Amino acid sequence: MHNPCALIPVYNHExxxxxxxxxLLASGLPCLLVDDGSSPACATVLAQLATLDKVALLTLPANQGKGGAVMIGFREAARRGYTHALQVDADGQHDLREVSTFLEASRTHPNALICGYPQYDDSVPKGRLYARYLTHVWVWINSLSLQIRDSMCGFRVYPLPPVLALMDSARIGKRMDFDSDILVRLSWRNQPMRWLPTKVHYPADGLSHFRMFHDNALISSMHARLFFGMLVRAPMILWRRWQA
Incomplete structure (x- = not known):
């Protein structure tokens, strides 16, 4: 069974x-919006969108962070009977013309996590771009694999059962550390992943909630935590891959 929805965490991107x-609606995909404690102005826009056919709104009373909002959305999507969730950022940086390609890959490989790896244009901030390369190296070390081509792109189709099982048994980062953290932990469980290129554009007037010092410190802490977790799990991780 393959019954997907789009999951969009929103924090002041009215x-x-x-x-x-x-x-997304034009692509035939129902949308689940998660209002992550947004301002009244953004909440008003989201309430208006929720009056549209095939749009649902889940409002959180306080900001949980991107990862926290996405994980609450995963549970709500499963409760509503969806089997897969296409995670999409609310800031418009993803090329949504590629939605059909990602969904077709998910239909063909329903047990796999379909991940985008970015194809950047000149709009990407150089500091963000260079920091990603350091994250890539740590992710390869912590996953004991080169499988993960990009761990920070938030354009993915998640199969919900393995994701919910992971959420029930592990503490996953709730803020900007979420995207990398969940991929590494899923790779430890031998989760199938497939990779598709996706164009990424940073709008000149776009709103970013990435805090250079705070979030880089948070991501560094995540890598350290994953590293020691990998050391403990290394024999089991390698055993699972040998058996696969």
Missing amino acids: AAVPAVVHR
């Missing part, structure tokens, strides 16, 4: 999110 929602 200017960009309507276009994102309309593009």
